[in-house]
Amino acid sequence: xxxxxxxxxxxxxxxxxxxxxxxxxAFRHYNPEEVILGKTMKDHLRFSVAWWHSFAWPGGDPFGGxxxxxxxxxxxxxxxxxxxxxxxxxxxxxQAPFFAWHDLDIRPEGKTFAESRARLEEIVDYIGQKMExxxxxxLWGTANMFTHRRWMSGAATNPDPDVFLYAAATVKSxxxxxxxxxxxxxxxxxxxxxx
Amino acid sequence: xxxxxxxxxxFDGTILIExxxxxxxxxxxxxxxxxxxxxxxxxxxxxxxxxNIEQGHAILAGHSFEHELALAGSLGLLxxxxxxxxxxxxxxxxxxxxxxxxxxxxxxxxVLKAGGFTTGGTNFDSKVRRQSLDPEDLILAHVGGMxxxxxxxxxxARMLEDGKLEAARSERYAGWDKAQDLLGSDLATLAxxxxxxxxxPQPRSGRQERLENLVNRYL
Numbered sequence: 001x002x003x004x005x006x007x008x009x010x011x012x013x014x015x016x017x018x019x020x021x022x023x024x025x026a027f028r029h030y031n032p033e034e035v036i037l038g039k040t041m042k043d044h045l046r047f048s049v050a051w052w053h054s055f056a057w058p059g060g061d062p063f064g065g066x067x068x069x070x071x072x073x074x075x076x077x078x079x080x081x082x083x084x085x086x087x088x089x090x091x092x093x094x095q096a097p098f099f100a101w102h103d104l105d106i107r108p109e110g111k112t113f114a115e116s117r118a119r120l121e122e123i124v125d126y127i128g129q130k131m132e133x134x135x136x137x138x139l140w141g142t143a144n145m146f147t148h149r150r151w152m153s154g155a156a157t158n159p160d161p162d163v164f165l166y167a168a169a170t171v172k173s174x175x176x177x178x179x180x181x182x183x184x185x186x187x188x189x190x191x192x193x194x195x
Numbered sequence: 196x197x198x199x200x201x202x203x204x205x206f207d208g209t210i211l212i213e214x215x216x217x218x219x220x221x222x223x224x225x226x227x228x229x230x231x232x233x234x235x236x237x238x239x240x241x242x243x244x245x246x247n248i249e250q251g252h253a254i255l256a257g258h259s260f261e262h263e264l265a266l267a268g269s270l271g272l273l274x275x276x277x278x279x280x281x282x283x284x285x286x287x288x289x290x291x292x293x294x295x296x297x298x299x300x301x302x303x304x305x306v307l308k309a310g311g312f313t314t315g316g317t318n319f320d321s322k323v324r325r326q327s328l329d330p331e332d333l334i335l336a337h338v339g340g341m342x343x344x345x346x347x348x349x350x351x352a353r354m355l356e357d358g359k360l361e362a363a364r365s366e367r368y369a370g371w372d373k374a375q376d377l378l379g380s381d382l383a384t385l386a387x388x389x390x391x392x393x394x395x396p397q398p399r400s401g402r403q404e405r406l407e408n409l410v411n412r413y414l
Contacts, residue, residue: 008330014338024335030345036352037307044303045344046316053290053322054333060325067325094337100318139316140211140247140275171197175206184208184275184314185201186247 048098048139051105075108098139138183143174209314211247216256227256245274251281251288261301268309275315292321292340299347354413
C-alpha cells in the first residue's frame, strides 16, 4: 500500500516575503504577480522543473553509485504514477508554472517499442489529468535517445538504420505526447556516443 | 521529418534544438549556436526550428551564456533556456543550480532584448548535489534558483529601462549611421577614398572598465 503522506510532507508552500526575510522557505526576489516592463515576473520567467534531474536522477557520479532513496524509484507504472503525484506536489509548493520531461523520465521502458509507447500514452493521460485545474503546464517534452544501450552509437546518426527507424518512432511518440500535454518540443539531434 | 510531422498533426508548439558540445563526442554539428545556424541554413530549416540554450553548454563550448543568447537573439533563433551552472574549476557540465546574479542578469538582458519568451521559458536543467539527500534540498535548490533568476531579471529590466548601456553601444557605432554606403561599395573605390581624403583613423577608448562599472550599478 502506498503511504498516503507526501515525500514533501511538512514543507510549506513557498511565498514571496521580500529581500529582508529570514525564512529559508520563502522567495526574496521572485514575486510571481509583480509587473516588470509590462509583464508579470511569472510570465517573463516561465519557470519549469526538469523531471529528469529532480525526479529520475539517482545521484550517481562516474565513481559513486546511487545516493538518493526516493519512494518513487522503481521500474513499473505504479512508481511512475507516484513520481507524477510527488512531482505535482513539488510544483504546488514552488508555484512552478511548467515542467519538462524525457519519455524515459516519466515512464519505465517496456520490453518492446509497442509496450514503451503504450506506457507513455498511459502516463501522459495520467499527467494530463493532474494538470487539469492545477495551473501547471508542460513547457516541453523530448525523447531520451542516449541512456539505453541501443543508442550507444547515436540515434539519427547511428550506423545501423534499424536504430534510425527506432529513433524516428521514438520522436513521433514524444511529439504526439507533447502535443497532448500542450508543450513545445525539444528534439535532441541523434549524436554519436563515444569519443 | 520532425517539422513535417509536427505540421501534419497540427502541433502549434516550437521545435527546439539544443546546442551541446563534448557530451561525449568531440566533433558535432550542434556544438554551439553558430554551428546549428549553419546546420539549419544548410537544410533550409531556419524559421522553422528555434534553439534551447543552456548556460552550462555555452560554457563548455568556450562561450559565455550571454554571448550565445545574444547571437541566437540576433538570428531570430532564441526559443527557450536551460538554466544551470557549471563547475568553473573542472570546467565540466555539472548542471548545478544557478547562484550568480551578475550572470543571470546578463542572460535575461539578452532575453528581454530579443523580445522575451513566447512558447519558451526558464527550465531548471539543474540538479542538487549527490549529498543533498533530503526532500527540503530539492525544494530549496529551486527556491534559490528562482530567486537568483528573479533578481537577475529585475537587474536586466533596470539596465534596459535606464538605457545607458544601449546608449553607449549606439554612441560607439554612431559613425556607421552615416557610412552605410561603404558596405555597397567596392575595394578599389574605398582604397581611392583613403588616399584622396587622407583618411587616418584616430583610435578612441573602448571604455571597457567604465561599462563594467555601469553594469555593476544595476546589480
